[in-house]
Amino acid sequence: MSTESGPERARRWRLVLGGAAEEALGSADGRDGAMDAALAALYDAGRAGDPGTGSKRSAGLGGSAPKVARWLGDIREYFPSTVVQVMQSDAIERLDLTRLLLEPEMLAAVEPDVHLVGTLLSLNGVMPAKTKEAARQVVRQVVDELEKRITQKTLAAVSGALNRAARINRPRHADIDWDRTIRANLKHYQPEHRTVIPERLVGYGRRTTAVQRDVVLCVDQSGSMAASVVFSGVFAAVLASMRSLRTSLVVFDTAVVDLTEQLSDPVEVLFGTQLGGGTDINRAIAYSQQLITRPRDSVFVLISDLYEGGVREQMLRRVAEMTAAGVQVVVLLALSDEGAPAYDHENAAALAALGVPAFACTPDAFPDLMAAAIERRDLKAFAERLQNTGS
Known part of the structure; x- marks a missing residue:
């Protein structure tokens, strides 16, 4: 009352x-x-x-x-x-x-907020010189706030996933993960001795500065994806700061632009986008395929509402080729806080039939999604949990 x-x-x-x-x-x-x-x-x-x-x-x-x-x-x-x-x-x-x-x-x-940044990016091509510096200050403020929000969680989640993915089955004594070793060998418990006799040791691989995963973010920059473009640019910059990842950022409409070289500065990344225009997902995936040289150690993230203006059959075939080669393919209908997006249901269903679920993801859930992709967990189950929790 x-x-x-x-x-x-x-x-x-x-x-x-x-x-x-x-x-x-x-x-x-x-x-x-x-x-x-x-x-x-x-x-x-x-x-x-x-x-x-x-x-x-x-x-x-x-x-x-x-x-x-x-x-x-x-x-x-x-x-x-x-x-x-x-x-x-x-x-x-x-x-x-x-x-x-x-x-x-x-x-x-x-x-300043994400939506205002999206509007400014859409005006980038017609913005007079006297306005650009003020616009950059607005974008910088929003980017700084987003980095504070996502950086720590992203680094922790991805680093943890890489460490877990590096587990080996013949570890040195100092590298044995006793918790996982015991759980993996519970069926060998000996009641008379009140102990587990492990047949398989589970451990962590030794830490390395080598690149362990290649990550390609391929982002639709059509007008409806404005918030997703902003979040994707900031996440790409955070991932690119990790030496254990080789991160690429590709944005597209009917043309494809590789912004990987700008990832040291997410503001430059965002001003390198051009919101609006048509969509050719097939062309963007074709370009991204060229960046993938180690399929089984690669994660490809397509962020798009799936309204394809290019050749749909080729787009689906390319996704099938990547998954068959061992690439972990992730398709996000949106990366934003805006809730359920409008998207092409037919293309989403076709991707699901290929074993690639398409779903929306909030920025807060994205670090956990990347961890799941790196560990090759069931992304369909991840998407269902995401939907049930409303994250």
């Missing part, structure tokens, strides 16, 4: 319903009035002809840069950052603010 008082409940409903409820619930004054005006400028914009909508509630943000800058400042003052990010995203979509984002003054007023 709600513990809100009658006046507080009425206040909240007044802010939710806007000016249409003014006659019944009264006017919003003071701070509530400012919040109401900020919401009205966005969500009631362009509704002057709607029944019951007064002129005060239909002006919107218009095309005035100073007015937009004030509005951006207002919403940052009155709402928490998570709400600000939603409102900014809605404003870009509903009020066509992309043109104004090309002004440095606008970028200084916004709340």
